[in-house]
Amino acid sequence: MNAPENALAEWRAKSANQTRLAFGQALLEIGAREPRAVVVSADTQDLLGIRPYIERFPERFLEMGIAEQNAIGVASGLATTGLHPYVCAYAPFITARSMEQVRNDVAYANQRVVIGAAASGISLGVAGGTHHALEDLALMRSLPNMTIIVPADVNEAYQATLATLDIDGPVYLRLGGRVEEPPVGDPEAPFRLGKAAQLRPGNDVAVIACGALVDMALRASDLLKKEGIGVRVLNMHTIKPLDRDAILAAAAETCGIVTAEEHHLCGGLGGAVAELLAVERPTRMRMVGMPDTFAMVGPTVPLRAKYGMSAEAVVDACRALLAQRR
């Protein structure tokens, strides 16, 4: 590893707990380790914290301005020449606006393009519905060849970004906004692509969560543990390819599955788990996430709670499944 360990530790110590910035910091290490890496920005230099990268690797940085469709097409073209582009962008714009470029130029052409998508979910709560990305996972999940990762904290975001060094194809990395994302797991635990991390054991009910909802799942598990209820918590950081074994084991060993995510209930992690279980092992489920509506304006944390994305909502979902236990 070329990046100085102490520099990383120093950055972690002083940096806010925001996955978008961990991505930018990881690009510094990627730039040093991979001479083919090139960073493409859609006027998002501070959003993803890439100014240190730009300073160190100016010849491998391309600003494309506020033009997401072009940024994706350019990244695809770069990839065809053997470079490894990392696109830095806003999640709502780089997915919905550039969907055709992502589908054709990146996924269909199967090019090695990593999309770092910040400000996902309702992390830009006060910005309003135009700036929320609550359908991005549904869009990206529907694309063949796409790998989708949703880091839950800074450490995972950093490691997941490094993991893209070994992914020879398109990647969508879903990152947060300007909101604290508390650490959820052992920072020394290795990131294993496509393998869920079990953060709490338990055989009564299982919560499969990603992103900001992992922390809420942990709090729910800890609350119910006081009542003697064992809630298994799986951090499903890789949405695609899905860790089928971990899900099927959880279905077999508990009374039901709760999924939890900051995304519409349609098409995200809950949908992915339900699609698998409906075919392989029909299982009682509850889904925690954004209902079928556009969110109102507000700070992210109370907004999440209003729409049922909270530790309390996870607890309620677990209780509902336990009440149905045969």
Next chain:
Amino acid sequence: MIDKTGTLVSRLEQQARQVRRNIWRAIRAGGGGHVGGSSSAADILAALYFHRMRIRPTEPDWPERDRFVLSKGHANAALGAVLAQAGFIDDAVLDQFYAFESPFGMHPDIKVAGVEMCTGALGHGLSVATGMALGARIQKMAFHTFVLIGDGELHEGSNWEAAMAAAHYKLANLTAIIDHNKICQSGRVNEVISVDPLADKWRAFGWEVREIDGHNMSDVVETLDALPLNSERPTAIIAHTVKGKGVSFAENTYLWHSNSVNDEIYAKALAELGLP
């Protein structure tokens, strides 16, 4: 340079005639297709593939090769024709247009030797070509990137995002050729949505512009040989062309943007195109 005797030009004209015959052959095999926009591009493609581009048909992934992106992917019959004539793909593939499991469908597939991007959804090629040209610059590679864009395709706004970026980065190693046949699917381009003044638009975006007769092979060759026209700017060649060029009943009508081709029509077309 062009030889005074015109040997090069007459060879390319001959090859372009063969491209047109192959366009009709493929489209007849498929039962129909984009005759109009494939035929208008035939001379440009012949000049690129049989003269201007540095390519190795037996080594299609040669890293130093010049790149060609067919942004107007619906002209894939023309691309298939030049790829077959150049030796990238087997000639027999031209008889498998649209066939089950064929590598040769209505739009280009990157998995086919010599095809640089899967295009056809319009407004994608210029961005991808800009990325290729930037990739060449970053890696200090000498290849040139060409992209062929339809005039109706310029309705897609993403083209202008890319035009802005390519000029910003002063990509002299990038050439966009506009196949200006003036007709799109519903009628005349400028009646659907006007793209005029076309040359002024590209100039205003920071491109070096040259307008040529896209069927005058001397004109085409001379312009391609002169690239880059400006060492600080990407080049836009506005090639004035005729939709369906080469077959009288298919020329200059939106009805032949895409149309069915049976054996009888095919025989008439070949008779007009003349011997290979």
